[in-house]
Each structure stands twice: as structure tokens, then as C-alpha cells.
Amino acid sequence: MTQSFSEDHTTDRYEAEPLTGELDLEDRRALRRVAGLSTELTDVTEVEYRALRLERVVLVGVWTEGTAEMADNSLRELALLAETAGSEVLEGLTQRRSRPDPATYIGSGKAEELRDVVISTGADTVICDGELAPGQLRHLEEIVKVKVIDRTALILDIFAQHAKSREGKAQVELAQLNYLLPRLRGWGGNLSRQVGGRAAGGVGIGGRGPGETKIELDRRRIRTRMAKLRRQIAEMSKARTTSRGERRRNEVPAVAIAGYTNAGKSSLLNRLTGAGVLVENALFATLDPTVRRAETPSGRAYTLADTVGFVRHLPHQLVEAFRSTLEEVTDAGLVLHVVDASDPDPEAQLAAVREVFREIGADRLPELVVINKADAADDLTLARLQRREPNSVVVSAKTGAGIDGLRAAIEERLPGLEREMRVLLPYGRGDLVTRVHERGEVLEQEHVAAGTVLRARVPVDLVDELETFEDLARTH
Structure with missing residues (x-):
């Protein structure tokens, strides 16, 4: 029988454990229930690559290191x-092991116990908290007798539901096919049988059976489709590159909003720009990048890009597929x-996002940490995060608290304003006045008889044009 732990079961013993060393015998023997996971959602969806509805699920994870x-x-x-995918969570279980079992992820004995939990709860799907090898999925499925999917397949399904643009849909489909290719197998046995014949090397009449042929055909179709999707994504990314090149020519600084999924990035974009972007209390509500124009308190224009959220153990296929979308971050x-300050572990969010930054080559970019949801977080957590991240601003996108301080911090850190100048521009050079306002930061402006006196910070390429007017300013 599965041994369950009540909600008041102390975790002090786990937290005091070293990260390595002998595992407690009781921990290794028991599937430990995680309290407070049951949901009552009725919305359902088609998932993964088989037409089975993901409705009632049991979650299972292997705890290999760290605290309970x-x-x-x-x-x-x-x-x-799982809720975001539209399922009802019935039970959550963790298994304490030094490493996942190579055959069944949780071990054959625990898989039998998991089967009992599936029967008692009436679940139709088991979701594993990790990426499982094709063999692990198959063996676990054979024991528990219901569909088994892993964390990667679940995230891919959510992305498939939320992708709206043509490019987003193509990127998700490519990631799904990339995940599916090594996992093709003949479900139901009859698709993977072999029959004999001289045509198959003297092993009986007829050569290979239809199942093996069908799998090979499926693989060929998938590879052909993946090649086509890669060509389409390359074409679509050209348009994105063109628009970024246009912004660069106009010297409009680019700012990217990145962070953990559901940290409040779209809400922040709406607060800073009034963009009216969809805001939803769900994981991965934003998949397609949204670029909007914003202004600093002094009126300097910049672009603000909302990007797809990250998550712990983000599938590598998704990082690859969304590389063109994530270029909005690398080009910023x-x-x-x-970061969501109300999350139980905001430090883990910061670490997970920075890991993806390293993967896409964005880890050397100037970073301003925005500690969001201050209205829902406790003061101790906010103080701890500010000590950990001295280059940070505390805000609440929901209430608007701290937004003015964030705007000032963005203005202070915007790149490209290399030189402060004081110039006198004749009234006939209104074009230069306009360009200084659009591309620089005007600190003072005064109208005199000879023209407009400006004190401003400007980008390097404007310095040469304005230098001739510096001498005029000195006489006024």
C-alpha cells in the first residue's frame, strides 16, 4: 500500500538533510503525498500526440536533492x-531517490503503488515532473495502464494552446515534432509486429509488417514537415530582423521584458505603455512577442518588447524553436x-531565467531586476530580494506602485546617449531640434532671439552635426 503523509507532517527533518549522503530509509520506501494540489477545473483539452483527453491527472515527481x-x-x-492545460489534479506524489530509475522513473515497486493510486482516484493520466526517456514512458505506461506524459510534453501542449501568430504556431509545431520523433512507437502491439519472407532476408513471406513500415513512414513525414517548418520560420524571422534593423537605424533604444512565466510581464508592459496586451492569470499566457513604443519621463522614445515566459527545466526543444522570438531579448x-515576489521561491525563478539567458547568449546584457507583485508579497521577502539584487526596483503592476521609479530607472540605464552638449540651434534648423528630442534626452530648453538653446544628452552620430552649434551657445 502507498504510505501517505498528512499535511502537518513535519518537514524540518528533510530541510536539515545535506544535499548529498544517505537517504532516510523511510523516505526511500514511501511515495509522499504533496498537500494542497487538488483542483476543480472543468475545462479540458486535447493533448500530446494521441487523441486522449487530459482530464483527471495524478502527478508524480522524483526528489533527488534539496529540501522537501x-x-x-x-x-x-x-x-x-496541468491546470493551465485544462486538467483536474487529483493527487500529487513525490518519491525520494538518489536518481530517477532508468526503467520506470520511480522504480517498478513504486510504479505498482502508483497504479493503485490511479485506480482509487479514477485518473486517466499520469504526469511526471521531469523529461522521461521513451523507454521510461513506455514501461511506466505498461504498469499503470493509463496514459503517461512528462513535464516537457505538458509544456509543449500549453504552448500549442496559446500560440496565436503564424510564427508562434510554426515554432510550437516544430518543437512538438522534435519531441515526438524519438518517441514514435507502435501503440497497441499490432503496429510493431514483424512478419517474415525472402524479401526481408529470408525470415518469411511478405517482409516487414505494416506497423514497422508505418512508423518509418511517419518518421519520414515528420522529418519532411520539420524541414518545411524550419524554412518558414527562417522566412518569418527575416521580417522581424528587418523591423529591428529599422529601429537600430533610427537609434531607438530597445528594452526587453523577460522573466518567469506568470511573473506579470504583460501587466508591466500595459502599465508602461498602455498597450492593452492580454493579461491572464495563467502560465504562458504570452507566446508571441509584443513590441510597443514607450517614453521616458523626459520624453525619450524607446521600444518595449514583451517575451515568452520561462520556467524551470524549460524544454530544450522550445529554447531552440523560440530562438528567433528570444532574439528580441538578445538584441535589447x-x-x-x-520576478514574482509573491512566489514561494523567487530566487529559483531568477536562477531559471538566467540559465535560459546563458543558453541564448543574453547573459552579458545590462539587466534591471523588477521585483513585481509587491502588493501580494511580504515585507521580509521584498527586503531579502533587494539585498540579493541591489540593482532592482520594487513595483506592483496591478496597483501601479513603484512604476514612476521604474520609469526613472529605465531612463537612467538606456544605452546610446554618450555625450552631454549645450547648443544654440537657429530657428531655421527645426529639423535638428526635432531629432534631438526624438533621439536624445533634453535636459534644458530655452528660446532666445538667435534660436533655441538646448542642453541635452545625445547619441554619438548626432555629436558631429551638433558640434558646430556648441560655439554659438557659449556666447549666450
Whole structure:
């Protein structure tokens, strides 16, 4: 029988454990229930690559290191992912092991116990908190007798539901096919049988059976489709590159909003620009990048790009597929790294996002940490995050608190304003006055008889044009 732990079961013993060393015998023997995961959602969706509805699910994770609290947080995040996919979470279980079992992920004995939990709850799907090898999925499925999917397949399904643009849909489909290709197998046995014949090397009449032929055909179709999708994405990314090149020519600084999924990035974009972007309390509500124009308090224009949210253990296929979307981050002059201060483990969010930054080559960009949801976070957490991240601003996109301070911080860190100048521009050079306002930061402006006196910070390429007017300003 599965041994369950009540909600008041102390976690002090787990938290005091070293990250390595002998595992407690009781921990290794028991599937430990994670409290507070059950949901009552009725919305359902078609998932993965088989037409089975993901409705009633049991979650299972392998806890290999860290504290019990960290393991529970990971499973709670998996529950949120499952809810976002439209499922009802019935039970959450963790298994304490030094490493996942290579055959069944949790071990054959625990897989039998998991089967009992599936029967008692009436679940139709098991979701594992990790990326499973094709063999692990198949063996676990054979034991529990219901559909088994892993964290990667779940995230891919959510992305498939939320992608709206042509490019977003193509990127998700490419990632799904990339995930599916090594996992093709003959479900139901009859598709993978072999029959004999001289045509198959003397092993019986007829050569290979239809199942194996069908799998090979499926693989060929998938590879052909993947090649076509890669060509389409390359074409679509050209248009994005052109628009970015246009912004660069106009010297409009680019700021990217990045961060953990559901950290409040779209809400922040709306606060800073009034963009009216969809805001939803769900994981991965934003998949397609939104670029909007914004202005600093002094009137300097810049672009603000909202990007797809990151998550712990973001599937590598998605990082690859969304590389063109994430270019909005790599091409930015400043990254607003948004973190949810009300999350149980905001430090883990920061670490997960920075790991993706490293993967896409954005880890050297100037970063301003935006500690969001201050209205829902406790003061101790906010103080701890500010000590950890001295280059940070505390805001609440929901209430608007701290937004003015964030605007000032963005203005201070915007790249490209290399030189402060004081010039006198004749009234006949209104074009230069306009360009200084559009591309620089005007600190003082005064109208005199000879023209307009400006004190401003300007980009390098404007310095040469304005230098001839510096001498005129000295006489006024």
C-alpha cells in the first residue's frame, strides 16, 4: 500500500538533510503525498500526440536533492501547468531517490503503488515532473495502464494552446515534432509486429509488417514537415530582423521584458505603455512577442518588447524553436528581468531565467531586476530580494506602485546617449531640434532671439552635426 503523509507532517527533518549522503530509509520506501494540489477545473483539452483527453491527472515527481519544500514547490508548479492545460489534479506524489530509475522513473515497486493510486482516484493520466526517456514512458505506461506524459510534453501542449501568430504556431509545431520523433512507437502491439519472407532476408513471406513500415513512414513525414517548418520560420524571422534593423537605424533604444512565466510581464508592459496586451492569470499566457513604443519621463522614445515566459527545466526543444522570438531579448540594450515576489521561491525563478539567458547568449546584457507583485508579497521577502539584487526596483503592476521609479530607472540605464552638449540651434534648423528630442534626452530648453538653446544628452552620430552649434551657445 502507498504510505501517505498528512499535511502537518513535519518537514524540518528533510530541510536539515545535506544535499548529498544517505537517504532516510523511510523516505526511500514511501511515495509522499504533496498537500494542497487538488483542483476543480472543468475545462479540458486535447493533448500530446494521441487523441486522449487530459482530464483527471495524478502527478508524480522524483526528489533527488534539496529540501522537501523545494520538491513540493516543483510539484505545485507542475500542478499549475496541468491546470493551465485544462486538467483536474487529483493527487500529487513525490518519491525520494538518489536518481530517477532508468526503467520506470520511480522504480517498478513504486510504479505498482502508483497504479493503485490511479485506480482509487479514477485518473486517466499520469504526469511526471521531469523529461522521461521513451523507454521510461513506455514501461511506466505498461504498469499503470493509463496514459503517461512528462513535464516537457505538458509544456509543449500549453504552448500549442496559446500560440496565436503564424510564427508562434510554426515554432510550437516544430518543437512538438522534435519531441515526438524519438518517441514514435507502435501503440497497441499490432503496429510493431514483424512478419517474415525472402524479401526481408529470408525470415518469411511478405517482409516487414505494416506497423514497422508505418512508423518509418511517419518518421519520414515528420522529418519532411520539420524541414518545411524550419524554412518558414527562417522566412518569418527575416521580417522581424528587418523591423529591428529599422529601429537600430533610427537609434531607438530597445528594452526587453523577460522573466518567469506568470511573473506579470504583460501587466508591466500595459502599465508602461498602455498597450492593452492580454493579461491572464495563467502560465504562458504570452507566446508571441509584443513590441510597443514607450517614453521616458523626459520624453525619450524607446521600444518595449514583451517575451515568452520561462520556467524551470524549460524544454530544450522550445529554447531552440523560440530562438528567433528570444532574439528580441538578445538584441535589447536593456533587459527588465521581472520576478514574482509573491512566489514561494523567487530566487529559483531568477536562477531559471538566467540559465535560459546563458543558453541564448543574453547573459552579458545590462539587466534591471523588477521585483513585481509587491502588493501580494511580504515585507521580509521584498527586503531579502533587494539585498540579493541591489540593482532592482520594487513595483506592483496591478496597483501601479513603484512604476514612476521604474520609469526613472529605465531612463537612467538606456544605452546610446554618450555625450552631454549645450547648443544654440537657429530657428531655421527645426529639423535638428526635432531629432534631438526624438533621439536624445533634453535636459534644458530655452528660446532666445538667435534660436533655441538646448542642453541635452545625445547619441554619438548626432555629436558631429551638433558640434558646430556648441560655439554659438557659449556666447549666450
